[in-house]
Structure formats: structure tokens, C-alpha cells
Amino acid sequence: MAIYTVSKTAPVNIATLKYWGKRDKNLNLPTNSSISVTLAQDDLRTLTSVATSETFSQDQLWLNGKLESLESERTQQCLQDLRNLRSKLEAGDSSLPPMSKWNLHIVSENNFPTAAGLASSAAGFAALVAAIAKLYELPESASEISKIARKGSGSACRSLFGGYVAWEMGSEADGSDSKAVEVASQSHWPDMKAAILVVSAAKKDTPSTSGMQHTVATSDLFQERIRNVVPKRFEEMKQAIQSRDFASFAELTMRDSNSFHATCLDSYPPIFYMNDTSRQIVKLCHQINAFYKETIVAYTFDAGPNAVLYYLEQNETKLMAFIYQAFQRNSGWDSKFSAKDLAAFEEHFTFNVAPEMAFDLDLDMHKNVSRVIFTQVGPAPQDTAECLIDTTTGNPK
Ligand SMILES: Nc1ncnc2c1ncn2[C@@H]1O[C@H](COP(=O)(O)OP(=O)(O)OP(=O)(O)O)[C@@H](O)[C@H]1O
Ligand SMILES: C[C@@](O)(CCOP(=O)(O)OP(=O)(O)O)CC(=O)O
Known part of the structure; x- marks a missing residue:
């Protein structure tokens, strides 16, 4: 058959x-x-x-x-x-x-x-x-x-x-x-990249489904978010994407992550998805943007402590000068960057960043990060010749 x-x-x-x-x-x-x-x-x-x-x-x-x-x-x-x-x-x-x-x-x-x-x-x-x-x-x-x-x-x-x-x-x-x-x-704005700092790969505390039900039922701030904040932001973010305006896209992204996590904190009892390491990463991103006097990175956090950083390819060296310095002990670098790239990040930090830097980089942050995943904007679902089913029995290979 x-x-x-x-x-x-x-x-x-x-x-x-x-x-x-x-x-x-x-x-x-x-x-x-x-x-x-x-x-x-x-x-x-x-x-x-x-x-x-x-x-x-x-x-x-x-x-x-x-x-x-x-x-x-x-x-x-x-x-x-x-x-x-x-x-x-x-x-x-x-x-x-x-x-x-x-x-x-x-x-x-x-x-x-x-x-x-x-x-x-x-x-x-x-x-x-x-x-x-x-x-x-x-x-x-x-x-x-x-x-x-x-x-x-x-x-x-x-x-x-x-x-x-x-x-x-x-x-x-x-x-x-x-x-x-x-x-x-994807081709409209192909140079969007993402670095994921995996703070915890463990199964999360409060699943999204029950977390959001709890927020809807108990947070006052949530009402403000859905009525007055998101509708305007939705239009602004579409506009920022259509005009490839990274600074606006990034600010809206960071503000929205903060707004979402604020409604979690405003739930009663509160839900905590971000942890101390997540908050250190938020602070670092703001310090990086302030250092360059330009918004080159945006953070966002889902229902867990992992950070996703969005940035444009042309700012990779500027951003990675900091990120490599802080997270080079974590795995994930060698599969994406050549030894030459990594040397360039190091050099940029030593010659351009370190002499001007007005804050201390916490070199212990990496201890609470398990790995770093580097990726970028990508396409829709794809056909593939790879098959997990044995086509003669219909069971897994
Ligand atoms: N490949 C898959 N095929 C079918 N169902 C899947 C697959 N991968 C995950 N799931 C379903 O999704 C569930 C995990 O969803 P959950 O929302 O808890 O985590 P998450 O998607 O990693 O986190 P989040 O959506 O909050 O970022 C799994 O328990 C399983 O039911
Ligand atoms: C924080 C989020 O990642 C929540 C995602 O929630 P899910 O899509 O996982 O929830 P269910 O619809 O209950 O399955 C924000 C987002 O992806 O927009």
C-alpha cells in the first residue's frame, strides 16, 4: 500500500x-x-x-x-x-x-x-x-x-x-x-542579525500560556499596554521596518520588551522571566549605545531569561568588540566567526573602546550564560530532501 x-x-x-x-x-x-x-x-x-x-x-x-x-x-x-x-x-x-x-x-x-x-x-x-x-x-x-x-x-x-x-x-x-x-x-532588510545569549536552556518556570492568562486576569498595567501602548507601537514598528530605520526599530523593540516584562511584574503574584544576568545584559546594551552615541543594538526577552540582541551587519565589529570581550569564554563563536574576525573584535576593543570606556565591563557575566548563537533574518518554511521517516515502513528512521 x-x-x-x-x-x-x-x-x-x-x-x-x-x-x-x-x-x-x-x-x-x-x-x-x-x-x-x-x-x-x-x-x-x-x-x-x-x-x-x-x-x-x-x-x-x-x-x-x-x-x-x-x-x-x-x-x-x-x-x-x-x-x-x-x-x-x-x-x-x-x-x-x-x-x-x-x-x-x-x-x-x-x-x-x-x-x-x-x-x-x-x-x-x-x-x-x-x-x-x-x-x-x-x-x-x-x-x-x-x-x-x-x-x-x-x-x-x-x-x-x-x-x-x-x-x-x-x-x-x-x-x-x-x-x-x-x-x-527578508531581502528588503537582509542585513539584520541576531545574537542569542542563552542564559538558561532549562525548561522555564511559568509556561507562556498560563503566564499570559495570569497577567490578563491580574495586571492593571496590562490594560494600559493593550489599549494605549501597543496599537500605536504596532504602526510605528511597521513604519521603522519599511523604512529600514534601525534606531527607531531598536528603541521600539527594547521599549516593548520592557513593557511586556513590566506587565509580568505587575501580575499578582508577579511572574519573573528575566533574571539578574538578563538585567545586566539590558544595562550593557544601553551602555554600548551610549558609548557609540548611536543605537546599534536592541535587546528583547521572551518568556525566559535568554537575551536576543538585534543589530545590523555593518555594526558587527563595533558591537562584538563588547560582546566578545564579555562572552568569549562561552561556546558558539568559532562556528560563526573566523580567527581574523575574532582578532578584529579584540583589536577594536583594545584600541577604540578601552581607552574611552567610562564603565567597567563585568567579566563574570559569562558564568551565567551557557552559549551564544549567532544568526540573522531568514526565510519562510522550506522544502527539504532530508526525511526522518523510513518511506518503506512509514516509521521513524
Ligand atoms: N517540533 C515540534 N513539533 C510539535 N510540537 C512541538 C515541537 N517542538 C515543540 N513543540 C511543542 O511546544 C512545546 C514547548 O512550547 P513552550 O511554549 O513551552 O516553549 P517554547 O516554545 O520553547 O517557549 P516560548 O514559546 O515561550 O518562547 C513542547 O512541549 C511541544 O508540545
Ligand atoms: C513571550 C512570547 O514569546 C509569547 C509567546 O507565546 P506562545 O506563542 O508560546 O503562547 P501560546 O499561544 O499559548 O502557545 C511573545 C511572542 O512570541 O510574541
Whole structure:
């Protein structure tokens, strides 16, 4: 009996205007629109292979080599929506194999820690939905498909696009207008880079879903954020991206990270995602921008202590003069930079920074950082020849 197989990779996205709060928990409808940058898949990606056949006896998911439950309401909703679309297609074309009635085998691998605040659920659900949509040969646009990924994990809808992405919150009760759209392509602003300082790769304390429910229910500041702060910032950030205005983009990004974490602190009891090391990194970024009298770096933090720093390629040496000095003992440098690059960072620090520097760099900061990941803006989910499923048995390789 035929086994049909498809594989896809999907990216991580890191929000520059944060999604925090749901107006509908079941449909994952947000209380505000958000914006993110999609990151390159060479460094952080989910690879998902899906197979379907009349012979499979049940839906099954293997995540990072382990059989996982597919029971969660969110995954079930994604599978149901995809099957409904496939079923419509089959109704109009009797030559199509009736895949909507068959079970699925899903095998997925993240090349980075799962559930550690590195947006694994975003890449994970984007890859799952994109792979099944391809297997089913669905003609729907990426925005339409993003509505399905959104039900898996809100931020996953933004991982259906490359470059710079908005998730428009929409206003319909059924979520039909709550979808991801492209703000600008990767090629519009290709020199955006990101350095991720992994402060903790451990599973986080308060999962995003319960954290945001708690904030919605208890924070007064949250109301101010969604009513008066984010709507204006959403327009300003789109404008900054469209005009490639890094200084504005960076300030809006940092302010929004601070605003989101302020609502966490304003929740009762409070939620703490950032830790002392995160705060030291915030301070360092402001010191770097003040040193150069120009905004060359932006920090942002998700639901965990890890820092994501956005900067432009042309400012790499200026920024890395500081970052290499502080974090050179952490792993991650050699795979991205040549010995010549690293020497240039060191030299820039010694000759341009050190003589003028008005503050002390805390050389112990690296002790609380496990590794540094260097990456940049990247494309939408990709087709791949790599397959995690044995095409003769339909089981993981
Ligand atoms: N490749 C994948 N395929 C399917 N589901 C996945 C995949 N990777 C992660 N997930 C789901 O996402 C969950 C982790 O999501 P969670 O929101 O807790 O962490 P995170 O995405 O790393 O953090 P955050 O979204 O707050 O940045 C996993 O437990 C799993 O259910
Ligand atoms: C802080 C954030 O990263 C929160 C992401 O939350 P999730 O998308 O993980 O939440 P669920 O919809 O409940 O799955 C901000 C963001 O990515 O916009």
C-alpha cells in the first residue's frame, strides 16, 4: 500500500512587539497585534516529516526521538482543520487519494532545546502545519495556513513567513481574521542579525500560556499596554521596518520588551522571566549605545531569561568588540566567526573602546550564560530532501 511522505523545515521567530494575552484561549486569539523577525534555519529550525497511508492504525508523533502524545486540544485542532481542507479538495476531485480519512505519522526534530524560551513551539507547530498542508496539496495561502498554526501556538502563525512579520489580531469571534502577514521580505532588510545569549536552556518556570492568562486576569498595567501602548507601537514598528530605520526599530523593540516584562511584574503574584544576568545584559546594551552615541543594538526577552540582541551587519565589529570581550569564554563563536574576525573584535576593543570606556565591563557575566548563537533574518518554511521517516515502513528512521 502506498505511503505518502513530505518533509519541511520551519524557522523560529523572535517578537519585537510581543504577543502577551489571549481574548480567546481555545482559538488562541490575542489581545494585541504583534511583530517578529523570522530567523535563519541554518542555526535554529524544526525539521518535520509527515507520512500518511491507508495502513496506519493511529495518528502518532515522535518528537526529538520520543513518542509524544497527540492528545492535546491544540494539536487536535490543527489536525482537524487540515483534514477539513483536504476533505473539501477530495470532494471536488475524486482522483485524489482520500488522505483526509487516513492516519498520520509525524516525526519532528528541533535542533535546539525544546521549551526553553527559544520559541520551539513556534517552529514546531509551523513545521507540522506546513508539512501536512504540503502533503495534502492544499492551495491555501500562507496567511490562511497561519490561522491553523495559530491554534497550535499563537506565535507559530508568524513562523509561516520569512523576513519581518505581523500577526494581525483581528476582531472576529471565530478568529477568521487573526492571521500572519508579511511586513517586509527578508531581502528588503537582509542585513539584520541576531545574537542569542542563552542564559538558561532549562525548561522555564511559568509556561507562556498560563503566564499570559495570569497577567490578563491580574495586571492593571496590562490594560494600559493593550489599549494605549501597543496599537500605536504596532504602526510605528511597521513604519521603522519599511523604512529600514534601525534606531527607531531598536528603541521600539527594547521599549516593548520592557513593557511586556513590566506587565509580568505587575501580575499578582508577579511572574519573573528575566533574571539578574538578563538585567545586566539590558544595562550593557544601553551602555554600548551610549558609548557609540548611536543605537546599534536592541535587546528583547521572551518568556525566559535568554537575551536576543538585534543589530545590523555593518555594526558587527563595533558591537562584538563588547560582546566578545564579555562572552568569549562561552561556546558558539568559532562556528560563526573566523580567527581574523575574532582578532578584529579584540583589536577594536583594545584600541577604540578601552581607552574611552567610562564603565567597567563585568567579566563574570559569562558564568551565567551557557552559549551564544549567532544568526540573522531568514526565510519562510522550506522544502527539504532530508526525511526522518523510513518511506518503506512509514516509521521513524
Ligand atoms: N517540533 C515540534 N513539533 C510539535 N510540537 C512541538 C515541537 N517542538 C515543540 N513543540 C511543542 O511546544 C512545546 C514547548 O512550547 P513552550 O511554549 O513551552 O516553549 P517554547 O516554545 O520553547 O517557549 P516560548 O514559546 O515561550 O518562547 C513542547 O512541549 C511541544 O508540545
Ligand atoms: C513571550 C512570547 O514569546 C509569547 C509567546 O507565546 P506562545 O506563542 O508560546 O503562547 P501560546 O499561544 O499559548 O502557545 C511573545 C511572542 O512570541 O510574541
